[in-house]
Amino acid sequence: MSATTPILRRWSGLLLAVALVSGGVVYTVEQRHQDARARLAVTTPAPPSTTPKPSRIAAAVAARRLAVDLILVRRAQAVQTGNEQLFLADIDPTNKKLVAAQKILFANLVEIGFDELGYSQAEERFNPEILKAHGSTTYLVRVLMRYQIPKVDFTPVTTELGYTFIARGGHWLLTSDSELDNDLGPGAHREAWDLGRIEVQRSPRVMVIVEKGDTRRGRAIVHAANEGLAEVTAYWPLKWTGSVLVIALDETDVRDARFADEDIESAASTGSTFSSLPGQETVDGTVAGGYIVINPNQRDQVDEILLSHEITHVVTASLGGYEPLWLAEGSAEYVSWRGIEALSGPGQVAKWEQEVVDTAVPQLTALPSDAGFYQNSADVYGVSWLAVRFLVRRIGLDKVEELYEDMARNGTDQAARDRILQDRTGLTEATLWTSLTTYRPQR
Numbered sequence: 001m002s003a004t005t006p007i008l009r010r011w012s013g014l015l016l017a018v019a020l021v022s023g024g025v026v027y028t029v030e031q032r033h034q035d036a037r038a039r040l041a042v043t044t045p046a047p048p049s050t051t052p053k054p055s056r057i058a059a060a061v062a063a064r065r066l067a068v069d070l071i072l073v074r075r076a077q078a079v080q081t082g083n084e085q086l087f088l089a090d091i092d093p094t095n096k097k098l099v100a101a102q103k104i105l106f107a108n109l110v111e112i113g114f115d116e117l118g119y120s121q122a123e124e125r126f127n128p129e130i131l132k133a134h135g136s137t138t139y140l141v142r143v144l145m146r147y148q149i150p151k152v153d154f155t156p157v158t159t160e161l162g163y164t165f166i167a168r169g170g171h172w173l174l175t176s177d178s179e180l181d182n183d184l185g186p187g188a189h190r191e192a193w194d195l196g197r198i199e200v201q202r203s204p205r206v207m208v209i210v211e212k213g214d215t216r217r218g219r220a221i222v223h224a225a226n227e228g229l230a231e232v233t234a235y236w237p238l239k240w241t242g243s244v245l246v247i248a249l250d251e252t253d254v255r256d257a258r259f260a261d262e263d264i265e266s267a268a269s270t271g272s273t274f275s276s277l278p279g280q281e282t283v284d285g286t287v288a289g290g291y292i293v294i295n296p297n298q299r300d301q302v303d304e305i306l307l308s309h310e311i312t313h314v315v316t317a318s319l320g321g322y323e324p325l326w327l328a329e330g331s332a333e334y335v336s337w338r339g340i341e342a343l344s345g346p347g348q349v350a351k352w353e354q355e356v357v358d359t360a361v362p363q364l365t366a367l368p369s370d371a372g373f374y375q376n377s378a379d380v381y382g383v384s385w386l387a388v389r390f391l392v393r394r395i396g397l398d399k400v401e402e403l404y405e406d407m408a409r410n411g412t413d414q415a416a417r418d419r420i421l422q423d424r425t426g427l428t429e430a431t432l433w434t435s436l437t438t439y440r441p442q443r
């Protein structure tokens with residue numbers, strides 16, 4: 001079926017690396033006063049025989065920072081005002097490929113229609129090969145793109161980019177937007193608008209992004225997402241007023257979804273958005289919500305059953321993301337199977353439940369753990385679903401939803417998870433598992 005991408009855990013490694021390099025260059029008001037002199041330093045470099053004074057270097061750095069800040073402000077303004085010329089004004093005109101790609105990017109960004117959009121410089125990055133390729137003025141910088149899509153994002157969220165600037169004739173120009181990609185977090189520069197010309201289809205609570213011209217499919221997915229959202233509203237007690245973003249492009253790598261390798265078996269994946277990226281303020285970052293990405297090979301099979309599973313992940317995403325995967329996937333399966341039950345009656349669900357009891361449970365010796373969950377060849381989705389069905393029968397759906405919220409917010413380690421589960425259900429993961437092994441579904 002599908003997968004939430006356990007992004008919190010995946011990110012932690014990188015984070016430390018990011019934390020170490022950030023905080024290097026800080027632009028202060030004081031530095032602003034040196035602008036005039038600094039601009040001079042950039043345009044007329046000192047002769048090689050003289051050793052530049054440190055203050056002069058600092059001034060040049062400050063001037064570069066200001067110049068690039070202004071470029072970034074212009075880019076955001078250009079999108080907000082629909083001014084393509086302004087957007088392209090700071091692109092290296094000799095890089096025809098980049099200019100063409102930036103035209104597409106501009107059109108995509110305008111089509112998304114951001115409530116808020118801004119770019120800011122994080123830290124400078126150093127790469128001798130890139131320096132060699134572009135010359136001594138090369139400035140490689142990690143850039144934070146902060147934006148808010150109307151109704152989809154409850155708060156502004158952040159994604160990262162890597163830009164290469166060069167100085168030519170006294171002006172700073174963007175000459176590449178992809179040279180830092182491999183050193184950024186998972187999914188960076190793989191947002192829906194980064195991958196070719198898109199088209200947006202909408203309904204009041206759904207936004208679908210497809211390839212330009214793929215209108216019919218876009219509308220069909222809007223329809224399926226509306227039905228999926230209705231199922232989640234009907235079968236999951238959490239009140240959620242947001243809008244769902246579904247990305248269905250002809251791309252195997254979109255955001256942190258990897259349908260060419262690790263997520264190859266998944267029909268869809270829900271990945272987090274961050275109001276604060278991992279490493280920015282905290283190691284895990286702050287999850288704001290989630291976007292759904294459809295496997296390109298499954299775009300014709302998108303229905304409300306698949307989407308109700310993913311939308312359950314979306315509506316629970318902003319709770320915190322610390323819930324165990326068996327609870328996250330089990331709840332998403334619970335909702336989508338309630339939808340199947342409503343469509344085809346209880347027979348199919350009963351048959352499936354019996355199959356999980358008879359064949360899936362005996363393959364495991366405990367509740368599926370987070371580690372290796374998505375690589376497990378056993379039916380971990382089925383067992384997770386059974387665990388949630390069992391809990392719903394034991395404490396009721398509302399209490400299971402409260403358990404979910406508590407876990408998502410506070411289940412930061414195994415001890416906390418055990419305590420929450422024990423307090424709210426009277427079970428540990430071990431006794432819950434034992435209950436499943438002896439569980440006989442009631443008919």
Ligand SMILES: [Zn+2]
Nearest residue numbers: 002003004332
């Ligand atoms: Zn899932």
